[in-house]
Amino acid sequence: MKEIVAVLGAGSWGTALSMVLDENGHEVRLWGNDPEQQKEINEKHTNHHYLPDVVLSESIIAFTDLEKALEGAGAIVFVLPTKAIRAVAKQVALLLDGKNKPHLVHASKGLEQDSHKRISVIIQEEIPAEKYDSLVVLSGPSHAEEVAKKDITTITAASENQVAAGYVQKLFMNNYFRVYRNTDIIGVELGAALKNIIAVGAGALHGLGYGDNAKAALMTRGLAEISRLGVAFGADPLTFFGLSGVGDLIVTGTSVHSRNWRAGDLIGKGHDLDEVLNNMGMVVEGVATTKAAYELAQEKGIEMPITEAIYKVLYEKADVKQVIEDLMLREGKAELSSETMEKGNKEI
């Protein structure tokens, strides 16, 4: 199968996914909003700010005109920071005529500020169902830097429509990029978004000089509270043991590639949050997601003590050592709770 694929978002992940699609023989149109970057990609075949030292195939063409990028596309892949998804989806909706119905895919990881909505929900709100074929979430442990080097990567294509998930599996899969199908969109999106909170925390522990025991504690108990929130909103608890749960938690909670981990590390070393975010030069989704998840947990009465602690450090300038002490000295509890394993039916 050879498709025309419009990749919306010419940052690290959009560029790395474009390389996979190009490798698989598809016609790739990489859309961004920066004319200088478009010129660089089309003339020098590099995207030096987002993927330094990587040479792109000449057949990956960058666009700044969204209408031209979407013309005749069989698939449209949203790979934008969460805060840009709604605005870009609105523009896409205006350009789709309902005759050529593309498959929609998104590969972003976050929750919308204020509404706390998942990305697939935002896309469905903005693009009328009659204008596209299907919607699939592509998510898993996958640093752009490693995918661009063709390092072995596994990822999940989640959709209620398994024919659509199979289409996306076929679109992306090759000998270094293995794609699994999944039916649990809620669990995959929540696992992907919420692990970024824990990655910020893991970086902060490293920056503060804590060791491996602390890291294991944070990641394990972090996974417990991610699952608790997810299950309360209808996710399958088993999803959190999969690629977009524990898999993505490992990759971001232990790696210097992770922008969330690096931001946490700098915060742990005493740097100011605004300074850290301004100097990163790339999106750090975990900071905004911490706020969204904290508000969601408060609203629904779901216990998320690690998220609450990270929220206090990021948004209330709480002393990080004091916050850790408070976490450690909470009332003693049983390790496993039944609410983590009982699937709820609330939707976000």
Ligand SMILES: NC(=O)C1=CN([C@@H]2O[C@H](COP(=O)(O)OP(=O)(O)OC[C@H]3O[C@@H](n4cnc5c(N)ncnc54)[C@H](OP(=O)(O)O)[C@@H]3O)[C@@H](O)[C@H]2O)C=CC1
């Ligand atoms: N990097 C990774 O390894 C992975 C990232 N992800 C997820 O993918 C999403 C995107 O991340 P990533 O590519 O890393 O982010 P980057 O910060 O590397 O790049 C973001 C890109 O989005 C562009 N952008 C921002 N707002 C708009 C807009 N309104 N219209 C058009 N373009 C816009 C930026 O353009 P400009 O340069 O002009 O600001 C930039 O090209 C995130 O949700 C992230 O969590 C998922 C898996 C892996």
Ligand SMILES: O=C(CO)COP(=O)(O)O
């Ligand atoms: O989600 C990612 C890898 O799976 C990338 O994480 P960061 O956004 O923290 O770099």
